[in-house]
Amino acid sequence: MVSPGISLLEIDRFAENYAIKHGAKPAFKGYHSYPASICLSVNNVVVHGIPSNYVLQYGDIVGLDYGVELDGYFGDSAVTVGVGQISEMAERLIKVTQKSLELGIEQCLPGSRIGDISYAIQQYAEGHSFSVVRNFVGHGIGRRLHEEPPVPNYGHKGKGLKLEAGMVLAIEPMVNEGGHETVVLPDGWTAVTKDGSLSAHFEHTVAITKSGPKILTLPDL
Ligand code: CO
16 A cells, blocks of 8 residues: 555554454454554654655655464564665665564574574664664564564674574564664654654564474565
8 A cells, every 4th residue: 555645544543443353353452551453663753653644755765564363373473665765874784674684583493592683683774784673672472462572683693582483573674774762752643753754563472392483474465
C-alpha cells in the first residue's frame, strides 16, 4: 500500500481488518493503551509512530511494524521501505539495517548466546558508520507479545543468556543515520532520533531449532 498520496490511517485501517479477516487479533491495539493496529514510523521516527492523517510523500522512508495474536500465539515483524525513489543515504540505511537483522538471525543457534546476536548486529551497522539504537530492544515472544529475554542490538560476543531449541525471539535492529540517541514525543509513543537523522527498523520473529533459525514471519509473496 505504500505509495505517494496514501495516508497512514488508511494503512492502519487495512492492517486492522486484515488480522480480523484471518481470525487473528491485532496485537498492538490496546497494548499499554497503544491506539492503533500497526506502528508507522516515517523518516526520523525510530519506532512506535502512531498512524495519523499524514500523507506519505515521494522520498519518505516508512517503517511498518505489525503484530498479531492467533490461537494464543503472537507474531511480530517490521520492514522499512521507501516511498518512490529515495536518497542514496536512505537506500543504504535500509539495506544495512535489513542485512544486520539477517546476520543477527544467523546467530540463532542452540548453544549460542544473546550477545552473539547483539554483537553481529552492532558490528555490521557500526561498520557501515551508522549507529544502533539502545533505548529499545528486541524480546522473547510467544503467548505474550513481549517475553523474556531482552534482545539488545548492541553487546558482546559470548555474553548473555544461552539459546536453546524451542526459544522464540523477536529480533529488531533499529539503525540511525546519525547518533543512537532517541527522544519520545509528548504523545508517549513516537520515538524520534535526537539529532533528526533518518532511522530504519526491521524485525522478524525467529524460532531456535536444532536445525538452525526458523523465521516465523516470512511473508508469502
Ligand atoms: Co517487537
